[in-house]
Amino acid sequence: AQSVTQLGSHVSVSEGALVLLRCNYSSSVPPYLFWYVQYPNQGLQLLLKYTTGATLVKGINGFEAEFKKSETSFHLTKPSAHMSDAAEYFCAVRPSGYALNFGKGTSLLVTP
Amino acid sequence: EPEVTQTPSHQVTQMGQEVILRCVPISNHLYFYWYRQILGQKVEFLVSFYNNEISEKSEIFDDQFSVERPDGSNFTLKIRSTKLEDSAMYFCASSDGRAGTSEQYFGPGTRLTVT
Numbered sequence: 110a111q112s113v114t115q116l117g118s119h120v121s122v123s124e125g126a127l128v129l130l131r132c133n134y135s136s137s138v139p140p141y142l143f144w145y146v147q148y149p150n151q152g153l154q155l156l157l158k159y160t161t162g163a164t165l166v167k168g169i170n171g172f173e174a175e176f177k178k179s180e181t182s183f184h185l186t187k188p189s190a191h192m193s194d195a196a197e198y199f200c201a202v203r204p205s206g207y208a209l210n211f212g213k214g215t216s217l218l219v220t221p
Numbered sequence: 222e223p224e225v226t227q228t229p230s231h232q233v234t235q236m237g238q239e240v241i242l243r244c245v246p247i248s249n250h251l252y253f254y255w256y257r258q259i260l261g262q263k264v265e266f267l268v269s270f271y272n273n274e275i276s277e278k279s280e281i282f283d284d285q286f287s288v289e290r291p292d293g294s295n296f297t298l299k300i301r302s303t304k305l306e307d308s309a310m311y312f313c314a315s316s317d318g319r320a321g322t323s324e325q326y327f328g329p330g331t332r333l334t335v336t
Contacts, residue, residue, distance in 0.1 A: 146240045152312060152327035199264060208266035209325060
């Protein structure tokens with residue numbers, strides 16, 4: 110079964126610093142990969158997704174992720190963190206069916 | 222912007238009681254989903270629903286669970302006899318297409334506490 114592993118349940122960065130949230134997947138076939146963000150008391154919101162084509166995917170709020178097949182990774186980055194980026198981030202893979210398989214999530218803390 | 226809504230935001234129930242969690246998907250969406258997240262654990266898929274029938278379900282979705290679209294707007298998850306381990310955040314989602322690329326839009330969740 111396809112699954113994802115998010116390294117680091119908590120990541121802390123200073124405002125203005127690079128954000129790097131790690132996600133590795135296991136899949137025997139090319140996967141569909143997603144990053145979702147959850148702000149407090151809100152639902153999951155799609156940040157970006159990789160399906161086919163360009164391996165560098167740009168999403169909302171300045172985030173981007175690069176699909177690296179050789180490393181089975183789909184790490185999420187943002188050049189400069191903002192206080193409003195503090196949230197829970199989930200990497201997910203979607204096999205051929207309907208279900209999204211989520212990682213455990215990474216809580217991003219941004220300090221002044 | 223259209224959004225998925227869920228009610229109630231928090232439900233407390235006693236073990237053995239039936240609960241119904243309600244969701245209003247985005248109006249032109251055809252595919253509906255339920256996920257849950259037990260505190261400290263990952264978000265887990267429960268079931269997907271299309272054309273008035275279950276299209277896929279996980280092993281979590283046993284006979285205690287059922288889903289229904291009682292009218293043109295609501296989508297419900299029923300747990301017949303709640304257990305302590307059903308305590309979790311339950312998320313409803315909807316999408317306009319089945320393909321792997323279709324975005325699933327999530328609601329804010331219902332926190333279910335079973336005592």
